[in-house]
Amino acid sequence: MLFTSLLSGPGTAQPIDRKALVERHTVVNQKADTLSSLSLGNGKFCFTADVTGLQSFPEEYEKGIPLGTQSEWGWHSFPNTGGYKLEEAYKEYKLNGRTVPYTVQWSTPQRNKDASNYFRENVHRLQLGNIGFEIIKKDGTPARLADLEQIYQELNMWTGELKSSFTIEGERVDVSTLVHQEKDEVAVHVQSALLEKGRLLIRVRFPFPSNAFADMGDNWEGADKHRSALSTANGAALLTHTLDTTTYYVRLQWNNKAAISQKEAHYFLIKPTGSEFSLNCLFSQVLPAAKIPRYDEVKANNISQWKSFWTRGGAVDFSGSTDPRANELERRVVLSQYLTKIQCEGSYPPQETGLTYNSWYGKPHMEMHWWHGVHFALWNRIDLLEKTLSWYSRALPLAKKIAARQGYLGARWQKMTDPQGNESPSSVGAFLVWQQPHLIYFAELCYRAHPNAQTLQRYKELVFATADFMATFVNYDSAAKRFVLGKGLIPAQERYKPEETFNPTYELAYWHWALSTAQKWRKRLGMQEQYIWASILERLSALPVQKGVYLAAESAPDSYTNPTYKTDHPSVLGTYGMLPATPLLDTTVMRNTFNLVWTDWDWKDTWGWDFPMTAMTATRLHMPEKAIDALFMKVQTNTYLVNGHNYQDNRLRLYLPGNGGLLTAVAMMCAGYDGATKDHPGIPDKGWKVRWEGLKKMP
Numbered sequence: 001m002l003f004t005s006l007l008s009g010p011g012t013a014q015p016i017d018r019k020a021l022v023e024r025h026t027v028v029n030q031k032a033d034t035l036s037s038l039s040l041g042n043g044k045f046c047f048t049a050d051v052t053g054l055q056s057f058p059e060e061y062e063k064g065i066p067l068g069t070q071s072e073w074g075w076h077s078f079p080n081t082g083g084y085k086l087e088e089a090y091k092e093y094k095l096n097g098r099t100v101p102y103t104v105q106w107s108t109p110q111r112n113k114d115a116s117n118y119f120r121e122n123v124h125r126l127q128l129g130n131i132g133f134e135i136i137k138k139d140g141t142p143a144r145l146a147d148l149e150q151i152y153q154e155l156n157m158w159t160g161e162l163k164s165s166f167t168i169e170g171e172r173v174d175v176s177t178l179v180h181q182e183k184d185e186v187a188v189h190v191q192s193a194l195l196e197k198g199r200l201l202i203r204v205r206f207p208f209p210s211n212a213f214a215d216m217g218d219n220w221e222g223a224d225k226h227r228s229a230l231s232t233a234n235g236a237a238l239l240t241h242t243l244d245t246t247t248y249y250v251r252l253q254w255n256n257k258a259a260i261s262q263k264e265a266h267y268f269l270i271k272p273t274g275s276e277f278s279l280n281c282l283f284s285q286v287l288p289a290a291k292i293p294r295y296d297e298v299k300a301n302n303i304s305q306w307k308s309f310w311t312r313g314g315a316v317d318f319s320g321s322t323d324p325r326a327n328e329l330e331r332r333v334v335l336s337q338y339l340t341k342i343q344c345e346g347s348y349p350p351q352e353t354g355l356t357y358n359s360w361y362g363k364p365h366m367e368m369h370w371w372h373g374v375h376f377a378l379w380n381r382i383d384l385l386e387k388t389l390s391w392y393s394r395a396l397p398l399a400k401k402i403a404a405r406q407g408y409l410g411a412r413w414q415k416m417t418d419p420q421g422n423e424s425p426s427s428v429g430a431f432l433v434w435q436q437p438h439l440i441y442f443a444e445l446c447y448r449a450h451p452n453a454q455t456l457q458r459y460k461e462l463v464f465a466t467a468d469f470m471a472t473f474v475n476y477d478s479a480a481k482r483f484v485l486g487k488g489l490i491p492a493q494e495r496y497k498p499e500e501t502f503n504p505t506y507e508l509a510y511w512h513w514a515l516s517t518a519q520k521w522r523k524r525l526g527m528q529e530q531y532i533w534a535s536i537l538e539r540l541s542a543l544p545v546q547k548g549v550y551l552a553a554e555s556a557p558d559s560y561t562n563p564t565y566k567t568d569h570p571s572v573l574g575t576y577g578m579l580p581a582t583p584l585l586d587t588t589v590m591r592n593t594f595n596l597v598w599t600d601w602d603w604k605d606t607w608g609w610d611f612p613m614t615a616m617t618a619t620r621l622h623m624p625e626k627a628i629d630a631l632f633m634k635v636q637t638n639t640y641l642v643n644g645h646n647y648q649d650n651r652l653r654l655y656l657p658g659n660g661g662l663l664t665a666v667a668m669m670c671a672g673y674d675g676a677t678k679d680h681p682g683i684p685d686k687g688w689k690v691r692w693e694g695l696k697k698m699p
Helices: 018-023 110-121 295-312 326-344 366-378 382-405 438-449 453-473 505-524 531-539 571-576 587-600 610-620 624-631 656-671
Strands: 002-006 027-029 038-041 045-049 069-071 090-095 098-103 130-135 149-156 161-168 171-179 185-191 200-205 227-233 236-243 246-254 258-264 267-272 276-284 315-317 475-477 482-484 690-693
Touching: 018 295, 018 315, 018 326, 038 171, 038 326, 045 171, 171 295, 185 200, 185 295, 200 276, 227 258, 246 267, 276 295, 315 326, 315 656, 326 366, 326 382, 326 656, 366 382, 366 438, 366 656, 382 438, 382 453, 438 453, 438 505, 453 505, 453 531, 482 531, 505 531, 505 571, 571 587, 571 610, 587 610, 610 624, 610 656, 624 656, 656 690
Parallel strands: none
Antiparallel strands: 002 690, 027 149, 038 045, 045 069, 090 098, 130 200, 149 161, 161 171, 171 185, 185 276, 200 267, 227 236, 236 246, 246 276, 258 267, 315 690, 475 482
8 A cells, every 4th residue: 555645635646666765864974983883684693883894893882882793592691600599589579468479689688689680690692703804004003993084884775785995094995794684694895905915804703791781792801711613624614602501603704815813712813815805704503504605695685685675565755845854754764674674573572772782681671572573563564573473482381380470370471581481580570561461462463464263373372371361460359349450560661669559551551452352362263252351341440540631550649740750651651652542541631641741741761662652642642743743852862873773871872662663653653543534644744745655554
């Protein structure tokens, strides 16, 4: 479907020139800005480069967008020398008349603290290796980033090729870098007289895990704590890297003549002899084949696969708009599609910093999966969402164990987890519940894309186990004759104490929507309605209202008077932004709530996905101007760098939920949502010209 809106009204729809759309946002760097690193990847493997096209200056980029090499399989645990057990991180809480164990971070006693820290930090995602240039100046000293001149670098997202050029003391270096779209392989082609002069070498170096919240891939300490081995053959080499019980390999293959040697522990140098050189580096969890794709093969693979990606999904074109923000929104949309494709298209839910560098030890946060994944469905790439949904089936047994341990039925989905579905200790995460209905939302998106028996059979066990937990998590208040959500939870707005909080507005609405949708799945399968679910839906607490606005939670009557409660995510807006209207919702109250949040919220203390969430709420409330204003709110956490990354702060220099949220909001603003009465309901008529094709409506 293609829809065109002109400033003067509807016009003849012409197909979008997708190549022109993508290439007019080719990323160009002409200076060494450490926040402008550029990444190449395939969704399961990612390689981030500096202005040399490789990872030549990792220490200088450490506080920018780091020069990472990560994969979905690259994980490691330090030995459990303390013999810790996860049970030592359990803490019991008296909630709703019974004792419930939660997996939390302890501060004392020391044994419990050490145990909870161990399981929080392990497993952690590995930085697999650093591939960079070693550049030698005329005086024999190594070149630094400041020595580079005449820098020019561009990332062509249509072909997946990163081209870089620079000079050192007047000598030019030209580099082309690629990542294979089906293999964890980096391919690089270099041309420079410095190669045959022996002053331009390629370095492969293995860092040691930092065991920190973040891992920038430049920890060279602990050389005696891991092992690296080199074996060579004609025009090829194999590096074997071992850390404790983790072993992986790097197959190196090159054209022309070159020699490889070990400079020091975990540090290898490739010295070409001609002025032109191609190198291929394949990272593998298992011993790789002797032959790997060459540079030209990787280049052809990229051209084919990237063209397929850009031409098969949705597209949005804002060219011709007179609003000065239109081109910037189009840029953010194109770059966000690229970044989420290379960072989030894997077999596991991604971490918030993708495959560039670790945040929270590299572990995915399941409440963020909505922001990472929903846009794939709305941009007509449902298969990319479904890839990540395979994790839920693998993690289901552990999710059921968590629920059973706490006295509930079904499966309680983990918050901070790992590829196997293990729970990580967290005094906040253990109490979050808004990740719970996500699976039902995802399954419903899959059914909308493929409304057939196969989809129902594929996801029914997950949907029903999810709903069973939700049904047993609520409590019946016999005096008020209603079901109450909580106590024993922290809302998406992480400002409330779990022992005190009940009936948060957004979570209540999500509970109602998800249980209603699970009932629809039973009907589609020819099954009777689930009686308990129906009883809960009939008597679920009303959304809490005070003075004509929705509270963050019924337990927080001071939601808008206590300054602390006007920070973090304004998740009350998700009640009618992320979610459609439920029978619990009053749109007049929601509009009042939106206006209050818009004027009174402490927006500087928010996160990147809060702005698209606000735009979605404005769209459903028929306020398109506010939707655009929300996407361009002048707040640091709404910053989009030259490489498209959503910058948050010094700790999180990139934040993929912001990119995914932007794509979700723009799809909804253009294609609409179920029940929308206007085309492109989130795009103003004045100053905007929009053409879109291939997008799906939001529920």
